[in-house]
Amino acid sequence: MFQTLAEFSTSSWKGSEEYDGLEAVVSAIAEGATLIQAKVRAAVLDNAVGTTGETNVQGEIVQILDTFSSKALVNALSQCRRVAAIGDEEEEQSTVIGDSPTHQYLVQMDPLDGSSNIDVAVSIGSIFGIWKREDSAKVTDATLLKKGREQVAAVYTVYGSCTMMVVATRESVQGFTLDPTDGIFRLTNPDMRIPAKNSCYSINEGNFKGLDVGTQKAVEELRNTYSLRYVGSLVADFHRNLLKGGIFLYPGTEKSPGGKLRLMYEANPLAFIAEQAGGAASSGKERILDIQPQKLHQRTPLIIGNKDVVERTVTIMNDASMT
Numbered sequence: 001m002f003q004t005l006a007e008f009s010t011s012s013w014k015g016s017e018e019y020d021g022l023e024a025v026v027s028a029i030a031e032g033a034t035l036i037q038a039k040v041r042a043a044v045l046d047n048a049v050g051t052t053g054e055t056n057v058q059g060e061i062v063q064i065l066d067t068f069s070s071k072a073l074v075n076a077l078s079q080c081r082r083v084a085a086i087g088d089e090e091e092e093q094s095t096v097i098g099d100s101p102t103h104q105y106l107v108q109m110d111p112l113d114g115s116s117n118i119d120v121a122v123s124i125g126s127i128f129g130i131w132k133r134e135d136s137a138k139v140t141d142a143t144l145l146k147k148g149r150e151q152v153a154a155v156y157t158v159y160g161s162c163t164m165m166v167v168a169t170r171e172s173v174q175g176f177t178l179d180p181t182d183g184i185f186r187l188t189n190p191d192m193r194i195p196a197k198n199s200c201y202s203i204n205e206g207n208f209k210g211l212d213v214g215t216q217k218a219v220e221e222l223r224n225t226y227s228l229r230y231v232g233s234l235v236a237d238f239h240r241n242l243l244k245g246g247i248f249l250y251p252g253t254e255k256s257p258g259g260k261l262r263l264m265y266e267a268n269p270l271a272f273i274a275e276q277a278g279g280a281a282s283s284g285k286e287r288i289l290d291i292q293p294q295k296l297h298q299r300t301p302l303i304i305g306n307k308d309v310v311e312r313t314v315t316i317m318n319d320a321s322m323t
């Protein structure tokens, strides 16, 4: 029988100096994800597809399920009494929950990634970066501007043919599947590692013309070597590449030279998971986890996946742009 999330997290983190309290944070994420996956699967029947008509801090039209997911997760994370503050793709400022000594963790999240795929029944998900408070100082937005390498854990969930939750700490990457018979997450993919063999590349080829010469050269090399697989939900593309081996790229383009994806709650958590699973993540100029954040919602180019393919791709991007 598969170990449950509660059994794994209690035996691995509870009472440990580095991770005490993390079991409560991950359990809250599991609770929120269970609500979200049920809502997503019934969205059309519940008339929960479509927009709220509001625009978020990214300038994007907010989907009904974006708001539902944000509320469900803020609610669960607030009740676990271990989270001091939450940075959220849907909120301009961070939400401060509590600053007592037990509120040790800081969470940055994309409550529903790939929302443009909601109403076409394509896999979507949620992404979380988890840092620790260093001191008892008052928690502000600036407190959350920590480098990715300071994360103590990162999590993402996928709402697809099944619901999965992948959890990385500085020790390992563990994959859990939601058992639809009893609503419990079970450890189905222990000690995940990115396979050595790279099987595909993932990029929105529609942006090719807007890429710089170096990046076009790197993409041409990938085209000649691997199959293209692109879902348009970062979490789903990353999950496939984590299981099957692959590289995902969302480089800077003429339209958005700084990239489209968000550093704190998209790139940093997935970079932490990729590196823990033997892969790599770069902005094309530097290691994602070394970037010093300036703003909660700043963007970054992202090249992530199999270590050797990421390094080769970044080398070509920079070499060719020099000639």
Ligand code: AFP
Pocket (backbone or CB within 6 Å): 060, 112, 113, 114, 115, 116, 117, 204, 232, 233, 234, 235, 250, 260, 261
């Ligand atoms: P949404 O959450 O707005 O759908 O954006 C999804 C996303 O941030 C990421 O999940 C995808 O990898 C990327 O954008 C897709 O962007 P393109 O539609 O430009 O390919």
